[in-house]
Amino acid sequence: MARQQALGDRLPGQGHHAEARGEAFVRFTPILARRFALAFVACIAATLPAMPSLAAAKIQRLVSPGGIEAWFVQDATVPLIAMEYAFGGGASQDPEGKPGVGNMVADLLDEGSGDLDSKTFHERLDRRAIELSFSSSRDSFRGSLRMLKDNRDEAFELLRMALTAPHFDGADVERIRAQVLSGLRRETSNPNSLANRKFLEAAFAGHPYGRPANGTLESVPAIQVADLKDYVRRVLATDTLKVAVVGDVDAATLGKLLDQTFGGLPMKGDLVPVADVEASRPPQRFFIPLDVPQTVVTFGGPGYRRDDPKFMAGYVVNHILGGGGLSSRLYREVREKRGLAYSVSEYLLWMNHSALFVGNTGTRADRAGETIEAINEEVRRIAEDGPSQQELDEAKSYLKGSQMLALDTSSKLASALLQYQIDRLGIDYIERRNSIVDAVTLEDARQAAKRLWSLGLNTVVVGRPPQAAAQPAAATPPAAN
CATH class of the missing domain: 3.30.830.10 (Metalloenzyme, LuxS/M16 peptidase-like)
Structure with a gap:
């Protein structure tokens, strides 16, 4: 399989x-x-x-x-x-x-x-x-x-x-x-x-x-x-x-x-051209009714292509907002301070012809609105003010230190080397990467935060309507609107 x-x-x-x-x-x-x-x-x-x-x-x-x-x-x-x-x-x-x-x-x-x-x-x-x-x-x-x-x-x-x-x-x-x-x-x-x-x-x-x-x-x-x-x-x-x-x-x-x-494969393929495309601009919201115990929220918007000169600034600032696990802003605000969800995360996602940032969380149906508002509030805050110097320094330190740990087996390193080829980063990218991370300034990070999140979020919510959260479960066919 x-x-x-x-x-x-x-x-x-x-x-x-x-x-x-x-x-x-x-x-x-x-x-x-x-x-x-x-x-x-x-x-x-x-x-x-x-x-x-x-x-x-x-x-x-x-x-x-x-x-x-x-x-x-x-x-x-x-x-x-x-x-x-x-x-x-x-x-x-x-x-x-x-x-x-x-x-x-x-x-x-x-x-x-x-x-x-x-x-x-x-x-x-x-x-x-x-x-x-x-x-x-x-x-x-x-x-x-x-x-x-x-x-x-x-x-x-x-x-x-x-x-x-x-x-x-x-x-x-x-x-x-x-x-x-x-x-x-x-x-x-x-x-x-x-x-x-x-x-x-x-x-x-x-x-x-x-x-x-x-x-x-x-x-x-x-x-x-x-x-x-x-x-x-x-x-x-x-x-x-x-x-x-x-x-x-x-x-x-x-x-x-x-x-x-x-060597026995054809020397040239016959691929259909694929056009570049920009992901739809926020804000948009979609609701899909589904009778499940936990409401799922997926959110995001246009991201950074891997060949964008400002990609690393976006990557670093995204780590601060939602990619840093227990240390991220979203985790602290949504999980630790408000207890709205068990986990929340966000990451950059890039393809050959477009790019996204994508986040996900799950919460009770009657708290979905509050959860979405908390996420939007934190996104607005970082878009307007950017990260602090301390946040930037800590994110850069983590991203530099974690690189070697992420490549500690033959399979992990082979996967990384393949992706670096696909992304056209150069065979010396591992050696250059930390200097690229170091070169991200506070102003770069602030501009990246504004570019990523100033328009808000596209949001998809799947679950029971809040008013039905306390009702007995019933079969509800999924439908989007």
Whole structure:
């Protein structure tokens, strides 16, 4: 099964404060047997010496004999290899009227390929404790591969087969379709899912970013095998491929493995152009009635593109408002001072063609209005006055100190290096990052706060109307207005 990273399927509350993550949201659901196999790998790693700071290791730009480029860190501390890679495209390449095609491709690539049926393919993965997964985010089709060093040849060969010779057998397609539809039906009664979908629909009306990446109950039944094959043909090509590898493998061996794995793919894809778009401007408010114990509030507005020269100022000031966990302004005001919610957070979210800031909280139905007003009040305050010098200094200190801790495993570093490539930050970005954070002045932070929040918020509320909060629960079909 795929590791879903579809933006909008699970917007808030996913710990999306790490700068390296970009638009990726992780929902990893492997089959049960593989969980035990991967746990075994983790146990092996736990018995070995702790890794030094991988982020301080030398990052190499490797070009294979066949021309496949990768960012690469050789590290023999533990006998593991982690590879993250991405093709340009993602959910934005789903055919018009058929959102969810890329998501189904991600779910199906490891369901049999080459001369292996689905059962045999998974048995091969499980036997060697190989972690192989795929996902479709808004702008890229991503993959992840992790294995013990001794199993690298088989792991890369299984990946090659999945990418170049997927079966898309009818029985497998229908089984995965049923699973996707089951998940979509569950989402109709999930307040977070409803809020996320409505927020993106309102932010990007008429644009591919406004479509649900995992599809709809209407679109998924209409997806044909021909759609899946056409998506693979158009998207999985080496001209947009980006690769990051960290682990116990030398450059010469890795170059050969990359050619063997990706060399059989088309050299050029056939992507449909995606237009730049600015998210809808605040203030807007939407309410979706749903009979659930807790009301969910999702809020946000236009954010900073990653290539914006003022991105880091926005990133730092957003940490002060809502990205700093227990130290953020929103947490102190909404949770600690007023006791309105268990948690509240906000983060920047950037894609290739647009950007958002997004926040989320949950509260009692009869206190939803008070919660929203408290959030709006804090947003108005920071937009008008900006942060204090002390807040700025503390945020910069945290963001600099936490960077190395966030990159302390091969998988984390590989994921970060892939995102840095997608964001075009340069292979020396890790070395330069702290100086970029340091360069943010108080005036920069104040201007960023004004730009982000001076217009207020777009808000989606999902739950029981306040006047019905004390009434017995009843089945209420979800509807947006």
